[in-house]
Amino acid sequence: MKRRISRNIRIYKYLFLTIGILLILPTANYFRKNNIDLKSIIPLLIFLIICFGLYYLFDKAKTIEFDNDFIYVIGKSEKEKIPLKNVYKVKLTMIELNYLNIWKIGYLNNDGIKKTVRILPRFFNKHFKEFKDLVKNANKDVIIQNWSHSFDIDQ
Numbered sequence: 001m002k003r004r005i006s007r008n009i010r011i012y013k014y015l016f017l018t019i020g021i022l023l024i025l026p027t028a029n030y031f032r033k034n035n036i037d038l039k040s041i042i043p044l045l046i047f048l049i050i051c052f053g054l055y056y057l058f059d060k061a062k063t064i065e066f067d068n069d070f071i072y073v074i075g076k077s078e079k080e081k082i083p084l085k086n087v088y089k090v091k092l093t094m095i096e097l098n099y100l101n102i103w104k105i106g107y108l109n110n111d112g113i114k115k116t117v118r119i120l121p122r123f124f125n126k127h128f129k130e131f132k133d134l135v136k137n138a139n140k141d142v143i144i145q146n147w148s149h150s151f152d153i154d155q
Contacts (some may be wrong), residue, residue, distance in 0.1 A: 002072065003127040006064040006119035010076070013058035020051035064105065064119050066131050069138075071107065073117055082107050085140035090131075091145040093118065103128075 027044055065072040071087060073080040100123070101117040106116045121128045135142050 002065045004065045005121055005128045005131050007122050008063050009058055010061045011054050013055045020048055022046060062117050080109060084135050087135045087139060087142055089143040092148045094148045102141045119144040
């Protein structure tokens with residue numbers, strides 16, 4: 001039986017897309033009627049870039065599931081099935097969102113290439129501890145780090 005350990009945050013991309021579109025429509029109407037003022041358009045452009053950047057980030061988000069033998073990395077258009085013995089690290093990052101910590105899972109894909117995925121575990125999720133225990137049993141050399149001391153730029 002598959003158990004999901006990450007939140008499916010891909011749906012939140014529509015929030016940022018909607019905010020971006022709702023900012024563009026009245027602003028375009030305002031600038032059509034008035035002269036374009038650089039002091040008012042630069043903050044708007046920065047905010048629009050942030051909205052569409054967050055849309056892109058949430059669009060790339062992956063969902064992680066596992067069973068007793070495999071971890072499933074489910075993306076927008078692909079699904080990877082990785083043996084638990086290929087997971088080489090489960091590491092806490094310093095990034096926190098709504099009092100939930102983001103974790104980084106490192107694994108070797110089926111071609112032997114090292115890859116990482118960041119996850120935001122679900123609220124009150126007992127499956128994440130179970131996942132760490134299963135990985136530890138499958139790979140004795142796995143690094144499971146429950147603390148962080150750096151900003152973790154893909155270490």
